[in-house]
């Protein structure tokens with residue numbers, strides 16, 4: 115067993131304090147970075163999943179924020195506008211791809227203790243949902259087929275009932291970290307049947323609509339040579355009672371809060387880092403200073419200056435490695451199981467990055483903590499290596 | 512074996528007080544021969560420890576050279592000089608010098624473990640040293656629990672563990688009773704008998720009985736007695 119290790123063991127309280135500091139350092143850097151990176155990939159995932167550059171919804175849906183809340187907050191809701199809007203939009207200049215969607219909220223159902231959002235798509239024209247459900251389900255959605263979000267407690271082959279319609283779970287989606295994790299997707303004719311049933315049962319706030327004559331949302335990608343702004347402006351100018359929004363604009367709120375959170379986390383990491391670094395610096399300085407005489411004795415019995423410095427550095431590295439391993443371990447224990455809780459807490463899209471990115475963040479955090487400790491100790495190591503043995507060892511001073 | 516100080520002197524800069532350049536040891540010639548026990552005495556502050564530190568490779572003299580078998584030890588780089596201290600020079604410093612995180616046994620074996628591992632012969636020698644110095648029962652105790660005299664005897668064993676060619680002891684019996692003082696001097700005497708050069712700083716009257724040679728220091732100047 116090395117002298118450095120014995121020195122650490124010989125002063126358990128001091129060593130524990132140093133290790134705890136390093137744990138805090140590694141934990142903060144790791145958890146903070148992982149949070150920000152999860153929010154980033156959540157936002158990226160949301161951007162991908164929304165899939166269209168422009169969305170057109172009934173005017174009230176934007177004023178009451180119900181549209182935003184469905185997509186960004188994961189709350190449930192629905193709204194409808196006349197189908198003729200779709201035809202008018204199709205005739206607008208600059209439209210590339212276009213498809214309609216239908217929204218409905220379930221009452222609590224077998225799979226889920228909470229109401230879920232149901233989104234109906236047109237398998238013929240859809241270009242936003244099917245490309246990414248393809249990974250789980252590579253066919254057009256048939257009647258009474260549903261595809262469920264990752265957080266829902268339903269599995270392929272299960273039968274779920276919505277408003278009296280039995281639906282077969284055809285696929286379960288990958289985690290997206292967005293409101294789509296609690297969404298059920300189905301095709302146009304199936305959701306029309308459900309909307310009809312919800313109205314008949316008096317469970318729909320829109321009592322007077324004809325499900326065959328409405329749509330909820332129109333998804334648009336502009337044609338070549340046109341920008342999203344062109345399309346949005348054109349629609350908002352010429353078509354009444356609807357509102358076209360740019361997807362980017364809608365999630366700009368999310369990216370704003372993301373940069374807000376990033377900044378706070380950044381400041382937190384910086385503060386803990388500086389504070390931890392300073393405390394470690396003081397702790398190592400004190401620890402080495404109070405052992406000046408012991409280091410002088412090591413010189414007397416034949417330790418070189420380099421050897422003294424290496425002993426101090428070995429103590430620091432032992433503390434650093436131990437502390438950062440514990441810190442990362444704690445971080446994983448906290449961050450992985452509670453990813454959903456964090457998502458709820460921040461009410462922002464939150465998607466853990468893949469395992470390799472997590473590993474990379476863990477390594478970087480560990481390295482940051484170890485390097486900080488080593489840098490703090492390096493000052494003491496240098497000073498102890500300059501030690502004037504002959505001066506220190508005179509009498510009992 | 513011969514350790515030789517050639518015109519070694521040491522000056523210190525004093526921050527306060529009249530002239531700020533102060534000579535602790537005047538230009539001194541001294542020779543320590545293998546098999547000889549030299550006792551150095553003198554008043555407090557006369558420069559005994561300063562001289563001993565210069566001879567034992569711990570304090571470079573301001574002037575002059577220290578030669579071990581003809582080799583100027585201060586011309587060596589730090590790693591080589593450290594190694595030489597470890598192998599050939601045993602020092603019992605003034606005051607308490609335990610490493611507190613190590614047991615008595617580990618403290619004594621530290622010169623060996625510093626450069627590799629203590630082998631069976633080292634362990635055996637450590638055991639016999641502890642036996643002779645009457646601290647065998649304390650082998651696995653930590654220094655914090657030891658008395659001043661016990662710590663001193665531990666430091667002596669530590670200085671001896673490598674069978675050094677030169678042994679320096681700075682007031683090694685300062686806090687020992689008469690009986691233990693006798694044990695320590697017998698001990699140093701027998702080390703000299705085995706061929707080592709021994710330099711002991713001591714005020715004990717009893718030291719005279721063991722000395723081959725007696726020196727005294729006054730204000731940095733050395734004289735035979």
Ligand SMILES: Nc1ncnc2c1ncn2[C@@H]1O[C@H](COP(=O)(O)OP(=O)(O)OP(=O)(O)O)[C@@H](O)[C@H]1O
Nearest residue numbers: 505508523524535554555556557558559560561562
């Ligand atoms: N590092 C230093 N800086 C300034 N002065 C020093 C230093 N080391 C020693 N001195 C001075 O040199 C003189 C000799 O000191 P030294 O320790 O050699 O005395 P000593 O003979 O060993 O005394 P003691 O018997 O009390 O141990 C003293 O006056 C001391 O103040």
Ligand SMILES: [Mg+2]
Nearest residue numbers: 509559560605
């Ligand atoms: Mg002295």
